Amino acid sequence: MAEIAVTYLLDKLTSLTQEEVKLLKGVKEAAAFIGDELEQIKAFLRAADQKEKKTPQLEVWVKQVRDVAYDIEDALDEYRLHLTQRHGNDFHVSLAKIIKTLNARHQFGSEIQRIKSRVVNISEARQRLIQGEATVVDSKKWLDRRQDGLLLEEADLVGIENPKKQLVSWLIPGPGDTGGKVVSVVGMGGLGKTTLVKKVYDDAQVKLHFKYRAWMFVSQSFKMEELLKDMLQQLYRVKRKPVPQEVESMSNDQLRTKIKNFLQQKSYLIVLDDVWHVDDWDAVKLAFPNNDGSRIMLTTRIAEIASASCREFNGKVHPLNPLSPEESWTLFCRKTFGDQNSCPPDLKGLAESILGRCEGLPLAIVALSGVLATKKYTTEQWDLIQRCLADELEENASLNNMGKILSLSYNDLPYDLKSCFLYFSIFPDKHPIDQMRLIRLWVAEGFVKEREGMTLEEAAESYLYELLNRSLIQVAGTSSEGRIKTCRIHDLLREIIISKSKDQNFLAVVRGQNVINWPEKVRRLSIQKPKQDVQQSQSISQLRSLLIFRRVDSLSLSEYSNPIPFPLDFKLLKVLDLEGAPLEIFPNEIIKLILLKYLSLRYTKIKAIPSSIKSLKNLETLDLKHACVTALPAEISQLQKLRHLLVYRYEIIYVNINSKYGFKAMPHIGSLRCLQKLCFIEADHGGNELMTELGSLKQLRRLGIVNFRRENGVALCSSIENLTNLRSLSITSAEENEIIDVGNLSSPPLFLQRLYLAGRLEKLPHWISSLHSLAKVSLKWSQLLGDYDPLQPLQDLPNLVHLEFLQVYEGDTLHFKAQGFQKLKILGLDNMDGLKTVDIEMGAMPLLEKLILKRCKLLQRLPSGIEHLKKLKLLEFFDMPYELIMTIRPDIEGGGDYWKVENVPEINNTYWRDGGWDVKSLERSIEGESSATTRMASHELPSYWK
Incomplete structure (x- = not known):
């Protein structure tokens, strides 16, 4: 909806009226009037956004609101541009500049007055829509259909038996199991949470154990009073008695007390399906007595709700995962080909490609399979669906319903997070999204609101975690100490937000066309895999953000007649990301982009930055990582707003x-x-x-x-x-x-x-133990000399999870003492020429998961006590002595230390050969055979050695 544009604009208007700039008489008053009207319009937009179906009049009105918001933003930025140009670097302002500034003020004042008239007309139209009852929200009908859509049929269930057994075992109390317990199932929309819990709810063993059961659909827009009354009806139905008459006139507190009294001393199971807010859980939980053996089950898309509910009731959280590739294929074939249950060979490649878009999401697989089952089994038909999936999501009834289910999570977002989530559509499909890059982009775009005690980047990071908490995005990669490095979004969610971004004119995605028809007044443009002769068919002077995505390794200038596919003449541009562009010289056009806040020339071949970069007074991020720049001009020090300098x-x-x-x-x-x-x-x-x-x-x-x-x-x-x-x-x-x-x-x-x-x-350093x-x-x-113990200052650090030593110690023994390194998960020892023994006492490094030993020539036996490391998942050897490797070969006589590591899931033995790595994985089969060799380039090494 246009609410995003209006909210963003209101912050700008507030800033304008507070700034100490001399405006013409009446301009500040007009801006304040526009701000007040937009606040009313924003409230109306939020109500209208809840409507499943919108009248043509409402859709036209929403577009008008968005257009006027964009026009005001353009007028503000044009005025700021004139102010910036006025000051320049010369303190002696010429008469020509004064006249130019006065003209700019007059133009800005006139534009604001014209916009004020448009806002008045829009406000009057809003009143007519209200009088016509256009804002009545009829969500009940949609919610009823939504419940049916979430409950996959029994025949659609694949891979559900193991999670079902796990949940049933958590529900049935064991010996000494006192008090009540909450079991929460959490995951993104469409994973089948409701389907799984319904099967558990209907399990014969569960029915036998819990006489009193009730299933409650909570949803986004439930009414507490109706939910509590419905719960009482279900419970009284078990008792085969009518609900007492006085229940109809009870308050919420009285209803909760009634339910609590009813359930006292009873073994009960209550399911709360689709809980969206912690406050809703806090309100409902007061109705449940903490009886021995009683259970409450929750389904939710939001991890915070799952963990909060289980903390209070000593419960358990079950994260529901997508189907495996094998399970996905089974479900896909079953729903697409029916009794045949097999895919024709000529369609298999397309089927795998289409199925890949579903990423193990059962609801998506069933919906897409239903569409394909109605089509002819031809490569032309299936290829068309694959290429036009975004349009199919809107036009096909079953896919449209699935899209609405997935969109519920987006609709529930706070409005300051909606822009951040839509921004994920700016990145290409399968493109790894670097967390810090994303955060810096959000800040430059102005999406992030200031929070007391936080930098904007810290506030943006909290936004990212909120999106993770709501199961809208997923972690793709983490650092060794647990920080998020990259994130991703489900393919179908990505298609949905691309569609929303297009509808709202939030951004446009262009994939390699020779001639581009720009959307009208497009604000953000993502050009993916551009052709060398891309030409724009119309002006996009209002553009605020331009990101061009190429393969990082395609840096050959000979492939392109023009490394940038069109002139950089966007005077209002704030974000310019040219990562991977085949550039050797800094483009002069960039210097004219005075409002620019974010400039990335990462992975280019640019060698020098001109002194004229001083013109970019608003620059906050200058990213030259993996460019060829070795020095910066003195004028960089004039960029007082610079927050991130990466060279x-x-x-x-x-x-x-x-x-x-x-x-x-x-x-x-x-x-x-x-x-x-x-x-x-x-x-x-x-x-x-x-x-x-x-x-x-x-x-x-x-x-x-x-x-x-x-x-x-x-x-x-x-x-x-x-x-x-x-x-x-x-x-x-x-x-x-x-x-x-x-x-x-x-x-x-x-x-x-x-x-x-x-x-x-x-x-x-003496201070290291205090950190x-x-x-x-x-x-x-x-x-460090052999008489110095390098572990002593580090062993008591309470949060140390990753420790790397490379040519650190010249002694012959490293001794890890009991109770030392209590949080350590990764330990790497490299090039310790004198090291002969490593001793690990019981109780040391109890959480260690990865142990990497590298080029320690005299270390010919496993670390003593390695068998105490019960959490060890990976043991990695790089160019280690042959004698050591032989001690852990189960198939060779003399492998007497194999028993110490036989429970480690992965053991790799790696050697450097001819500029690459030969990786041998020690596979412990029944026959005790070792596996084949894998060849890796140096840049493919695990991240903990980079």
Whole structure:
């Protein structure tokens, strides 16, 4: 709906009326009037958004609201553009500039007055719609149909027996099982939560145990009074008695008390299906006595509700997962081909492609299968459906209903999150969505509202977790310490939000056409796999965001006559993402984009940034990661709003101290007071003066330094004491034997989570043991002497989950003491030339999941006590001695240590050969045979070694 555009605009209008800018008489008043009217319009839009079917008059009115919102935004940004151009860099404003500014004010004032008249007309039309009762919401009919759509038929159930057995076992009380319990089933819409729970509810064993049962559909728009009365009716029906007459006139509190008294001393099972809000659960739960053996089951799309309900009642959460590929294929064939239950060979490729779009979602598989079953079994028909799935979702009745079910989660979102969720449609299909990239884009777009005590990026991260909590997006990749690195969205949800984005003119997606017909007044444009001769068919001067997606490895300039498929003449542009574009020279057109907030030239071949970049006064993110830039102009220091400065590249090779490359920092870098991320500056260009300036960057969250020298230590320590917000610190020495002197740090950043020190250390910094927030520590080339224990300062860190040692210790023994490293999950030991033994006492590293041993030439036996690591899931050897590997081969005589690791699910033995990795997986079959070899390139190594 247009509500997103209106909400965004209201924030801008508020900012305008508060800014100290001289506007013509009446302009501020007109802007305030427009703001007041838009608040009323927004409330009406929210009510209208609940209507399943909208009248043509309402749809026309909504489009008018969206158009006027966009026109006001254009007028505001045009005016801001003139203000920015007026100031420039010259304090002596010429007469021509003064006249130009006055003209701009007059034009802006006139435009605001014209828009005010349009807003008045729209408000009058709203009143007519209200009088015509156009806002009456009839959701009951839809909810009834929705219940039928959620309940997949018994014949549609595949792979349900195991989760059903698990849930039944949780419901039936065992010996000594006291008190009530909640069992919650959580997952995205369409997974079959209701179907699964209904089968459990109807199970003979469950019916026998629970005499009093009731099934309640909660949904988004339920009424508490009706739900409680319905529950009483179901319970009295079991008793074969009518509901007492006085129930009809009872309040909600009285109804809850009535239910509680009824259920006292009874063994009951209550199902609350489709709970959307914690407040709803908090209100309903008061009706349930905590009887021994009683049970409450919930289904919900929202993880917070599942966990909250189970915390209070000592319950259990069952996350419902998508079907496996095998289960999906079985269901697909059953529903598409009926009795044949097999796919014709000529359709198998298309069938697998279409099925892949469903990603194991039972409701989607059944809906799509129903469509295909009505079509001719020809490749032409099926290929057409595959290519036009978005249109099928709107036009086909069964797919349309499925789309509405999946859309419920979107409709329930708070309005400030709807823009953030729609933004996922800007990324190509199957494209990994980097969490930090997404957060920086949201901030630049203006989607994120300020929250007290949070940076905008921290607020945006909370938005991301809210979308995860609501099962709308999924985690695709995590860092070793558990941070989200990449996320993804289900294919069909993506198709739905692409359709919504198109309807709302939120953004347009273009996939490689030679000639592009731009949508009218498009605000955001995602160009995916552009052809070399793309031409626009009309002007899109109002564009705010442009993202061009190419394959990162397609950097050959010879493939393109023009690396950017059209001129960058969008004066109102705020986001420009050219990641992977085959550029060698910085495009001059960018300098004219004065309102630009986000600029990414990541993975380009650009070597230099011009001094004219100083014109981009509003720039917040400059992303040059994996470009070829090695120095920045001094004028960068004039970009006072810069929050993220990423200028570095690295090479994934076996061992090379020069594998990470930073940039020569410009003078006065300390003036960039808003910087949160600065990676990676070269300490040998600027020296102690540069290290001292870093102390002014008090907003820094991440700092990366390369080419560090011992004499820089005192100045850097003094600066770090001012960086109280620092979360990640990386220091790499200029040479392998260069000492990193950071011992003078008396007050380290208390919230530091990641510490990377690559260089020689005389001993570990004394302050490291006080950093209780540390989750990851990576030490390289420390060369600590054998009489020093490097584990002692680290073993009691309460949140350390990842520890890497590379050429850290010259002694022959590492001893992991009992009760040490209680949270550690990943341990890597690399290139410890003198290391002969590793001892692990019982009770040490109880949560360790991954142990990586690499190039320790004298370590010829497994770590002593490795059998105590009961949580170990992966044991990885890189270029380890042949003698050690032989001790764990179950098929070779002398493999006497195999028993210590026989319960580890995955053991890999990897060797570096001819610039790549030969990976041998130790598979423990009954015959005791080892598996074949897999060949991997260096860049394919697991992330914990990158």
